[in-house]
Amino acid sequence: MNKEDYLKDLIEIKSGNVKAFADSIGMAYTTIRSILDRGIMNAKMENIIKICDGLGIKPEDIVKLESSVVSDTNKIMLQLHPSRQEKVYNYASDQLDEQNNEKISSMFDHKPxxxxxxxxxxxxxxxxxxxxxxxxxxxxxxxxxxxxxxxxxxxxxxxxxxxxxxxxxxxxxxxxxxxxxxxxxxxxxxxxxxxxxxxxxxxxxxxxxxxxxxxxxxxxxxxxxxxxxxxxxxx
Missing domain, CATH: 2.10.109.10 (Umud Fragment, subunit A)
Known part of the structure; x- marks a missing residue:
């Protein structure tokens, strides 16, 4: 899936369609349609930031889209109630802390x-x-x-x-x-x-x-x- 299709999916999950999403964030429908048709990399950064703010994601989640797991997770997050989103976020944060601690521990495992x-x-x-x-x-x-x-x-x-x-x-x-x-x-x-x-x-x-x-x-x-x-x- 390319970046534009992924972004369109997120928008439709969030608001049902592109027009409704554009209205919700105060951006012209034609601007968003142009971004989806011409490509994210050709869009103004301020527009990308505004769209991502409306979706509750980071711009790099779109620009550096590589992992299907990450993209699928974002789609699921948008469909969750805010309280459940927080639970997913907290779990992911705990996993990151555990991963970082494992890296630190492995550094000290090496004998001199x-x-x-x-x-x-x-x-x-x-x-x-x-x-x-x-x-x-x-x-x-x-x-x-x-x-x-x-x-x-x-x-x-x-x-x-x-x-x-x-x-x-x-x-x-x-x-x-x-x-x-x-x-x-x-x-x-x-x-x-x-x-x-x-x-x-x-x-x-x-x-x-x-x-x-x-x-x-x-x-x-x-x-x-x-x-x-x-x-x-x-x-």
């Missing part, structure tokens, strides 16, 4: 940026030199909602021994802790060998088994005092 250590890698294959990795440590700012609770460092997985769960080149968060439960994935330092990422199992004979997820890799076995847990991978 978090500075977290990053840049180091862990092997997911053969262990890598931990001392060399220390020189690569940097601090990175990450959006708070992307950082899991308890995360202490972001580490890059270098190797495929923990695939398909941890892909080569992917990044994982770890929580620093000296011990983990059997079967949990940990970043460990093996004395005189280096750092690696494996599932860890402590055996009754005081040895540790480091196990890959990728079955192409064999288990690794060490004495307990040769393995130091750096932290647990947060999944």
């Amino acid at each position: 940026m978090i500075e977290i250590p990053a840049g180091r890698s862990t092997a997911a294959g053969s262990p890598i030199n931990g001392e060399d990795q220390d020189t690569q440590l940097i601090h990175k700012m990450i959006a708070g909602e992307k950082v899991p609770a308890g995360a202490d460092e972001l580490i890059t997985v270098d190797g495929d021994s923990m695939e398909p769960l941890l892909k080569k080149g992917s990044q994982v968060f770890i929580h620093y802790q000296p011990e983990v439960e059997d079967g949990e994935i940990a970043i460990v330092h093996i004395r005189d060998i280096g750092v690696t990422c494996k599932k860890i199992y402590v055996n009754e004979d005081n040895t540790v088994t480091l196990r890959s997820i990728n079955e192409a890799y064999d288990d690794m076995h060490f004495d307990c005092d040769e393995v130091n847990v750096i932290g647990k991978v947060i999944l």
